[in-house]
Amino acid sequence: MRKLISHTLNRRRALGTLGALGAGLAAATVSGCTATTANLGGTKSGAAGRRITVGSKGFAESWIMGELYAQGLRARGYQVDLKTNVGSSDIINTALQSGQIDVYPEYTGVIVVNWAGTDTALGTAEETYDIAKKWESEHGVTTLQATPFENKxxxxxxxxxxxxxxxxxxxxxxxxxxxxxxxxxxxxxxxxxxxxxxxxxxxxxxxxxxxxxxxxxxxxxxxxxxxxxxxxxxxxxxxxxxxxLEDDKKLFGFQNVVPLIRDDVFDDLDADAPEFLNTLHSLLTIDAIQALNEASAINRIDPAQVAKVFLQENGLM
Known part of the structure; x- marks a missing residue:
């Protein structure tokens, strides 16, 4: 099956191939992916039977991210519950801390400004990530790899x-x-x-x-x-x-996405779970996420199907 989205996706391919994602998804649904378990990224590990709850917020990009997490973790043997539309950043973070969910995607700038209380402009995405990771660590949460894309x-x-x-x-x-x-x-x-x-x-x-x-x-x-x-x-x-236009005074900050996992849950995961999440995030370039958002928000394709194609075409399930 023709690759619809890959880590080498550039803007021209996003406009061409992914502009017709609806047709590609329809073909995938009809014909099915013939790849065998051996060459898919997902493997059944010692995680079989362990339950993990993924959360997402109430908009298309977050729905897609939640589906990517959930489907990829299921492919690795976890029993995954997906809770969509959990609420705003404050609400979903409370859900994480209270154990209602175990993992969800969050924006680094939200962590730094809303919770860490940083009120000065930060110079780089790396500095923003480091502050976010430190704050989360102090509050019992593990922060994994940031996406190349940011939504700001x-x-x-x-x-x-x-x-x-x-x-x-x-x-x-x-x-x-x-x-x-x-x-x-x-x-x-x-x-x-x-x-x-x-x-x-x-x-x-x-x-x-x-x-x-x-x-x-x-x-x-x-x-x-x-x-x-x-x-x-x-x-x-x-x-x-x-x-x-370039934000040359860095007013809008940095808003890369990171997986947040409560420490008690992270400590019980097999290595393949964080490895999957880190690999997934490394593939989510600005062109890739725009194409995924286009498929869901404009072409009206179910976020679950959009996520499935991305994971399959990148060998992650």
């Missing part, structure tokens, strides 16, 4: 607008005259909201238009706004002429 706020403009004004980074917006920027209503105030951007980058020329999440893509295509608040893993970025 960013500012995007149309390619034509960027070319016209010579825009490469956010600070370049300061000298272009008045323009309209959109974000969602809950992101007006705060350090990374509209007000924080204006203050940090000195963008007194940036007017505000609030729109519900997702509507900004339509508005910028119609020319109603010139700049849009986006998330860096938005699948819409695969199918548009938008350019994401």
């Amino acid at each position: 706020n960013a500012i995007a403009v149309r390619q034509e607008f960027a070319d016209e004004h010579g825009l490469e980074k956010v600070s370049d917006l300061k000298g272009i005259g008045d323009f309209i920027y959109s974000t969602y209503p809950d992101n007006v105030s705060g350090a990374i909201g509209y007000e924080g951007i204006v203050e940090t980058y000195g963008l007194d020329n940036m007017e505000l238009k609030t729109l519900s999440i997702g509507l900004n893509y339509q508005a910028i295509e119609r020319g109603e706004i010139q700049a849009a608040d986006v998330f860096t893993t938005d699948p819409q970025l695969l199918r548009s002429d938008l350019v994401v």
Whole structure:
């Protein structure tokens, strides 16, 4: 079966192969994968019968991550319960600490800002990871490998607008005259909201238009706004002429994803479980996660099927 997603996935392949992921998944469902157990990554280990509960939050990317964890661990002999839509970061973290779930994917910047209380801008993703890992360790949680991709706020403009004004980074917006920027209503105030951007980058020329999440893509295509608040893993970025401007003052921080596992659960795992999670995370590039998100959120393919294809095509089950 043709590879749909792999660790060598680049942007062109994401646009081509994964843009037609629905057809590929349909073919996989009809024909079945003929690979044998010997050449799949999953093996039944001494974990048989052990139960582990995976949690995820209430949006497509988290559903996909939860399915990736759950299916990969099942392939290694674990009895896995998957709880979706557990809640916000605070709620799902409480569920982890209380034993309602055992493992879930979290964003490093959320850990650092929301719980570790770091209120200064961090210079690198590695520094953010180290602080997050230290905080979790102090609270009885093991942090595994971070993904190459990160999902954070960013500012995007149309390619034509960027070319016209010579825009490469956010600070370049300061000298272009008045323009309209959109974000969602809950992101007006705060350090990374509209007000924080204006203050940090000195963008007194940036007017505000609030729109519900997702509507900004339509508005910028119609020319109603010139700049849009986006998330860096938005699948819409695969199918548009938008350019994401460099956050040269590191305002938006770093938001790579890490598996969080409660220590008492981690200590009882066979080595193949963390090895699988680390390998999985190493494969999740920005192009890969955008393609997975596109398959689920735009093409409306069940996150479970999207995750299954990714794991099979990367030899992880």
